[in-house]
Amino acid sequence: MNIILIGAQGSGKGTQAEKLSLALGVRHIASGDLFRKALSEQTASGLQAKVFLDRGELVPDELTVAMVLERIAQPDCLSGLLLDGFPRTITQAQVLDNNLPRMRQRIDKAIYLDVPYEELLKRLSGRYICRAHQHVYNAVTRPPRIPGFCDIDGSELYQRSDDKGEAVQKRLDIFFNETIHLIDYYKRQQKLVTINGNQSIDKVHAEILHALNAPIRSKGLKEIPAWQIPVAPPRLSSTISCE
Numbered sequence: 129m130n131i132i133l134i135g136a137q138g139s140g141k142g143t144q145a146e147k148l149s150l151a152l153g154v155r156h157i158a159s160g161d162l163f164r165k166a167l168s169e170q171t172a173s174g175l176q177a178k179v180f181l182d183r184g185e186l187v188p189d190e191l192t193v194a195m196v197l198e199r200i201a202q203p204d205c206l207s208g209l210l211l212d213g214f215p216r217t218i219t220q221a222q223v224l225d226n227n228l229p230r231m232r233q234r235i236d237k238a239i240y241l242d243v244p245y246e247e248l249l250k251r252l253s254g255r256y257i258c259r260a261h262q263h264v265y266n267a268v269t270r271p272p273r274i275p276g277f278c279d280i281d282g283s284e285l286y287q288r289s290d291d292k293g294e295a296v297q298k299r300l301d302i303f304f305n306e307t308i309h310l311i312d313y314y315k316r317q318q319k320l321v322t323i324n325g326n327q328s329i330d331k332v333h334a335e336i337l338h339a340l341n342a343p344i345r346s347k348g349l350k351e352i353p354a355w356q357i358p359v360a361p362p363r364l365s366s367t368i369s370c371e
């Protein structure tokens with residue numbers, strides 16, 4: 129099964145993508161990771177993309193599509209893939225649709241995580257990270273136990289400049305002006321699934337699986353960063369359980 133996940137920043141898209149790829153056994157392809165890999169390996173497309181990223185601009189469609197198609201052609205994508213952060217525009221979606229058939233692939237579903245603008249703004253501008261290890265907190269969805277300090281290492285929490293008001297609005301505006309048209313595009317193809325993203329992570333995950341008609345597999349704990357796992361009370365026996 130090949131899936132596209134559409135959602136604004138702050139919609140929980142990254143989290144859902146990780147959970148979903150584990151639950152469905154499909155490869156998670158995040159366009160951001162593609163860029164980082166191409167940059168660190170200094171590929172031709174990576175170096176070209178760097179110019180745009182350094183200027184804080186979006187990477188042009190042709191360049192992005194080339195990188196994504198290269199990645200989709202890898203053998204580990206044969207059992208299915210989950211595209212996260214791509215396509216971003218209708219042009220990208222069309223190029224993707226034009227190229228997938230010759231790779232004997234197609235997009236089966238496009239999932240839209242629907243979260244109201246005001247809620248996104250609240251979530252994004254509430255983001256804080258710690259100075260010591262960049263642990264992520266959110267004033268709304270994941271507050272620290274002691275305001276202003278990291279739960280794990282006690283270091284000071286601060287807000288990155290791109291998480292502040294105007295920068296956040298700019299990012300959201302790009303999504304609502306441009307990416308939102310993808311929703312109509314996939315609706316016309318009868319591939320669109322809209323999920324209410326303004327619910328708990330587990331509820332959203334369950335609704336996606338339900339909509340895809342996929343069985344819920346055992347919870348994958350591996351994808352949860354260690355600092356997010358709640359501290360369990362000490363056990364009396366040393367038996368290791370495999371729940």
Ligand SMILES: [Zn+2]
Nearest residue numbers: 258263278281
């Ligand atoms: Zn920390």
